[in-house]
Amino acid sequence: MRLRRSYSATSSPSSFNLPLSTFTTLLLAFPSLISASLDCGSIVVKDKHFDLSPLDGAHQVHWVREPEDTPGMEFNTTFTIDLCKKLKWTKGVPREQECPHGTRICGVDFERDIPSNTSKFLAARPIAGDYTLQNHRTIQATWTLLRDSKSNLDAGREGIRGELHGGRYPDKKDGTDQMAIIEFVCDKERTGLEGDEKDDRDKDEDDTEDEKFRREEGDDMDSSKGKSLKFNSYKEEELDKKTIGVLRLEWRTKYACEDANEGPGESSGRWGFFTWFIIILFLATAAYLIFGSWLNYNRYGARGWDLLPHGDTIRDLPYLIKDWARRVVNTIQGPGSRGGYSAV
Incomplete structure (x- = not known):
């Protein structure tokens, strides 16, 4: 009588089984x-x-x-x-x-x-x-x-x-x-x-x-x-x-x-004020986004971008930055070679 060895769908003869003790x-x-x-x-x-x-x-x-x-x-x-x-x-x-x-x-x-x-x-x-x-x-x-x-x-x-x-x-x-x-x-x-x-x-x-x-x-x-x-x-x-x-x-x-x-002022090797400021700002922003998303989900059943607090503003942020950068460049370059006079 020949015995047949069967394997479940989750195991195979070549599968790696780590002993529980190990x-x-x-x-x-x-x-x-x-x-x-x-x-x-x-x-x-x-x-x-x-x-x-x-x-x-x-x-x-x-x-x-x-x-x-x-x-x-x-x-x-x-x-x-x-x-x-x-x-x-x-x-x-x-x-x-x-x-x-x-x-x-x-x-x-x-x-x-x-x-x-x-x-x-x-x-x-x-x-x-x-x-x-x-x-x-x-x-x-x-x-x-x-x-x-x-x-x-x-x-x-x-x-x-x-x-x-x-x-x-x-x-x-x-x-x-x-x-x-x-x-x-x-x-x-x-x-x-x-x-x-x-x-x-x-x-x-x-x-x-x-x-x-x-x-x-x-x-x-x-x-x-x-x-x-x-x-x-x-x-x-x-x-x-x-x-x-x-x-x-x-x-x-x-x-x-x-x-x-x-180093000078015995500050070397320690985090300075600016480093701590960046860390605290990052943590506060993350906490605000997480808490706001949780609140929008539970109160309004929001999904996707609507989960984020001020989602519309965050979505438009790249365009706002681009428009602001264009205004800064125009301000630095000035009105051009016309010296401020407009064409007649």
Whole structure:
């Protein structure tokens, strides 16, 4: 006996049916996906507005060390940071050697055998980012003013401190949570891009393995002569009775100054009177038209143009404007070359 499969008019064998559990998960994740994303161009801390969008793009710092217990070996962790958007994967690099999509700060570990000058990939550590659709983890960016810090080291310093979350290594339930603490220090003489190393591995084909490991030895230079973006430390710390891998960076830039976005009269970054006037006028006009249309519909049963209050005037408005413009042009041009005399 052969069974026949039938389909209703609203379904087909190729129709896409989203499981209810998956749909519910996406629905619940959507609001957090919107609210969790970091907007580098609009950071507000205690009524102070900071715009870090000039620091957009992927930037790199390196942590190079030679362990005493493994002579002849060198370890390099390259941290790639993009404050404004998620990092892109590198062409030709296996996906297991990259951090997952949604990552904004990624650390990639390599080891190098100095005598043979050969290197080997070890691990890719997602430090911070938005992974709402993968595991519901978000960047949860929190910002504080350096001058509000209780630490004596921050006394007299101006800027902001950002704490960025979301990463976990390894990416399992028992993995260690990761976070980045970036101190944006006010330095009016710096843009924040001094000595910058961008993530341009696709184009950088002439570097030898030794140069790739050694080119960041200047990270420990004095801050007045070295790079604006500096690596401070990466280690596991106990925070809130929980072990977390913490990356600490320092970024000196004029965009971290509290007066960086204030123009004459300290009005920059705020809506002026004219802007508010236009907004209020638009809202009042919209409310008048909506209420008037509703009133005409319910009281007189009006339809079409008759719904709008003063519908005849609105319908004739283009012609009225055209007639007014013609009169203005005639007034400006004057009576012509006759000097005001009419023909006899």
